[in-house]
Amino acid sequence: xxxxxxxxxVFLEHLTPPGHPERPDRLRAIERVLDDEAxxxxxxxxxxxxxxxxxxxxxxxxxxxxIRAAIPASGIVSIDADTSASPKSWQAAVTxxxxxNAAVDDVFEGRAANVFVAARPPGHHAEKTTAMGFCLFNTxxxxxxxxxxxxxxxxxxxxxxxxxxxxxxxDIFWDDPSVLYCSTHQMPLYPGTGAKxxxxxxxxxxxxxxxxxxxxxxxxxxxxxxxxxxxxxxxxLIVISAGFDAHHRDPLAxxxxxxxxxxxxxxxxxxxxxxxxxxxxxxxLEGGYDLQGLAFSVAAHVGRLMKG
Numbered sequence: 001x002x003x004x005x006x007x008x009x010v011f012l013e014h015l016t017p018p019g020h021p022e023r024p025d026r027l028r029a030i031e032r033v034l035d036d037e038a039x040x041x042x043x044x045x046x047x048x049x050x051x052x053x054x055x056x057x058x059x060x061x062x063x064x065x066x067i068r069a070a071i072p073a074s075g076i077v078s079i080d081a082d083t084s085a086s087p088k089s090w091q092a093a094v095t096x097x098x099x100x101n102a103a104v105d106d107v108f109e110g111r112a113a114n115v116f117v118a119a120r121p122p123g124h125h126a127e128k129t130t131a132m133g134f135c136l137f138n139t140x141x142x143x144x145x146x147x148x149x150x151x152x153x154x155x156x157x158x159x160x161x162x163x164x165x166x167x168x169x170x171d172i173f174w175d176d177p178s179v180l181y182c183s184t185h186q187m188p189l190y191p192g193t194g195a196k197x198x199x200x201x202x203x204x205x206x207x208x209x210x211x212x213x214x215x216x217x218x219x220x221x222x223x224x225x226x227x228x229x230x231x232x233x234x235x236x237l238i239v240i241s242a243g244f245d246a247h248h249r250d251p252l253a254x255x256x257x258x259x260x261x262x263x264x265x266x267x268x269x270x271x272x273x274x275x276x277x278x279x280x281x282x283x284x285l286e287g288g289y290d291l292q293g294l295a296f297s298v299a300a301h302v303g304r305l306m307k308g
Contacts, residue, residue: 003306004112005034006099008047011120013088015076020084021252021289022120022134030118030285033295034302041306043112047119049091050098057145058138058172063129067093067136079131093121093136100143100284101150104237107280108151114270114281114305116242118298122286124166124241125191133164133191140241140284141172144179147237154178157235159226160185161218161265162243162286163253165194165206169241174200180233182226184218186211186246186253205229209246214256218246222265227272234276238269244288244297252289259293259300266304281305 012024034042055064070079071090079085096119103115123140125133140158147153157180158173160166165185170193173179180203185194187208194206207221230238248256266283273281283305288294 001110001113002041002043003302004043004045004103004106004115005118005302006045006047006103006115007031007118008095008099010088010092010095013086014092014121015086016084017076022122025291026288026294027118027120029291029295030298033299039302039306042302047095047099047117048102050094050096050101052094054097054101054142054146055137057149058141059128067131079136083131083134083136085136089121089136095119096121096123096139097137097142100139100282101146103282104143104147104151107237107282108147113279113308114283116283116302116305118285120285122243123284124160124162124169124286125164126168127171135168138168138172140239141169143282143284144239148178153236155180155233155235156237156239157182157230157233158239158241159230159269160241160243160286161246162241163246163250163255164190164243164287166241167191167193170198170200170204173203177201177203179203180229180235181205182229183207184209184221184226186255189253209255211254212256214248215258215261218255218257218261219264222268227268230272230276236277237280237282238273238277240269240281240283241286242283242301243286244294247288247290247293247297249290249293250288259296262297263300263304266301270304
């Protein structure tokens with residue numbers, strides 16, 4: 001089996017205001033780097049339209065209706081200070097969910113060794129009833145719930161290495177011990193959550209990183225906090241909230257990682273998927289706002305996934 005890649009042209013049609021860091025060029029940069037001959041064996045599949053009913057796995061109906069009603073007929077509207085919507089944003093968000101859920105199907109039904117979903121808008125800041133931080137719906141949370149409902153996964157681990165804490169994922173699973181949420185992130189930084197003391201039902205593991213730290217601190221957090229938690233939890237599926245904004249080139253944070261660190265972290269989680277999860281691993285793009293840093297980091301991440 002090979003590594004599968006899901007993407008879709010509609011992800012380029014989720015528009016944000018000029019100068020906004022979460023822009024369509026992010027996916028164009030990823031597309032260019034993955035066009036290299038080194039990735040010729042990637043199984044490239046157009047993302048399917050999502051089942052809107054699955055949004056309710058993580059968000060209440062009145063919130064979903066509120067987001068749908070906010071989608072403009074033309075132009076760009078603000079959902080909050082950071083988060084925007086344009087006419088195709090609903091379709092983009094639902095297709096991102098469709099891709100994530102299809103990726104879950106693929107790894108449970110043996111169609112792919114692992115899957116990377118290159119989609120936007122991102123999702124990990126979306127709380128149960130709040131769209132924020134560039135995110136409308138929490139794609140990773142929906143995918144985890146989908147694995148539980150469709151494939152009877154008893155335990156799902158979400159590992160989030162985006163430089164910003166995934167407050168939305170933490171909020172959704174705060175009191176649910178069937179989902180482990182582990183996060184490395186810069187602190188202090190937006191959105192202000194993610195202290196070590198935030199532990200939920202014992203299923204929340206935060207590993208905050210001080211500004212201006214780098215590879216050694218990140219890897220130590222992985223080895224001392226994240227990986228032991230995954231090993232103890234023994235998940236049936238690992239979902240990565242794969243943000244690449246901890247790269248040293250990124251303009252929104254001050255954690256000095258290189259693409260080698262993402263390669264290493266990917267390998268570590270693949271080992272855990274092999275030990276506990278029947279190799280089932282799904283990776284969902286979150287942040288990453290320097291185009292070169294993002295492209296090189298995704299290339300390292302996907303290259304490691306393809307090594308099996």
